[in-house]
Amino acid sequence: MTKLKKLGMTLLFTTTLLAACGGGSNESGGDSEQVVVEFFSQKPEITTQLQDLVDTYTEQNPDVRVNITTVGSGEGSAALQAKFSSGDEPALMMLGGLPEVERYSDSLLDVTELEMTDTVIDGMLEGGTIDGVPLGVPMNIEGFGWMYNKEIFEKAGVNPDDIQSYDDFVTAVETLDSQKEELGIDAVFAFSGAENYIANQFSANFTSPEYDNSILESYSATELNWEYGDQMKKYTDLFNQYNVQPILTIDYSRSVEELFINDAVAMVHQGNWIVPTLNGIDPEFAANKMGILPVFGENDETGKIIAGAPWYIGINKNLDEAVVEEAKAFIDWMYTSEEGKTAIVEEFNFVPAQEGYEVDSISDPVSQQIYQALLDGETGAMTHKQYPDGWFQQVLFPEYQKYLNGDISWEDFEANTSKSFADMR
DSSP: OOOOSOOSOSOOOOOSSSOOSSSEEEEEETTEEEEEEEEEEOOGGGHHHHHHHHHHHHHHOTTEEEEEEEOOTTOHHHHHHHHHHHTOOOSEEEEOSHHHHHHTGGGBOOGGGSSGGGGBOTTTTGGGEETTEEOOEEOOBEEEEEEEEHHHHHHHTOOGGGOOSHHHHHHHHHHHHHTHHHHTOSEEEOOOTTOHHHHHHHHHHHHTTTTTTOHHHHHHOSOOOOTTHHHHHHHHHHHHHTBOSSGGGOOHIIIIIIIITTTSEEEEEEEGGGHHHHHHHOHHIIIIIEEEEOBOOSSSSOOBEEEEOSOEEEEBTTSOHHHHHHHHHHHHHHHHSHHHHHHHHHTSOOBOSBSOOOGGGSSSHHHHHHHHHHHTTOEEOOGGGGSOTTHIIIIIHHHHHHHHTTSSOHHHHHHHHHHHHHHHO
16 A cells, blocks of 8 residues: 565565465464464564564463464555465455455455454544444554655745645745755655555545545445545645656655655655655654654645555454454454554554554554544545546556646546546446
8 A cells, every 4th residue: 555665576585484275273382272263464564573473472472373464565455365265365454445445345354343443543444434333443553744854844934834835835936946946855756656555645636525534435335536635636736846857757755755854855745654765764763853744735725635445454254263353352452452562663663553552652643643633533544545446546546647747738637537436436
């Protein structure tokens, strides 16, 4: 979903011990039987943290063994389907939103049985809910908007707190551009015009209000009418004018790892998932130099960060009762115990999907701001994850690139993408 640095391997398998057959089993071990729970993960970047958490849990619960299998680099969905086809179904599985949740809905447990669901932030169960039944718990929260360099803004005399409207944002951009030489920047923006997922995420700022900021409404929608397309066009024309060029060549690596972190641009459209990448280059950058600004997607005065759960954890209800119970127990422990809650924010560096955390306990200022905005109900929905399968890769992105490059009009962009949306739904 969010794109991290490409891994060297397309397929990464991590297994804590020899995998048992199926999603779990009872195995003889010493004087008692050991319950084996298979956990299918699609996030390679948390492999070590998840393994450490499992080790802590199994030390406290020696009658349980949790085996982790991780498949990353975009191959997770296919690998999970292969497991179900072969009868090797996991007990716990990481699911990438409503399309995957619906695919396995006949196998998934109603998670209202879990203790942890009582503390989930309002609205965050939506992305795992089918026909009114929540079938997955949100693993964590991610949010995105305009990431900005605080030091560059300060040097230019731009106060981010004063940006309360689209016009204020334009004024800030023009102020930054007028001082490029003094600030030592190449351009105001480094929008990644080479990355399809960036165009997809950016579109959510304008499709979320069309679908009443509801994941469920966007998932069931048969049409996209670009009701807020004029706002998207204004932003697109603005950043294209003040972007590092040629914009269609700017990929994630150049935008984030080269230009943004080296103070060569003031802003990128990204999310808090870039924090680990930045920390790996300069641990001080995310902690002290980075902030996030909302996008005024609905109108010129209403700014929102887009935030939600990119992954949901489902529990396979069709396995042995003992395995299901232990799978439930592990997830509850992961999200309600002090050890689990501490690991979520300190080791995983997650924005938690639950209430009850001290905002200051969250790893970096941007993630803290995203968490507070969620608690306050001031975020838009991740509608971009609910588009028809393949639509953003095959239609939205290439059409958006054509507009950025001056090859088509905005009217053509809206007409072409709207028609394809309806056809592919």
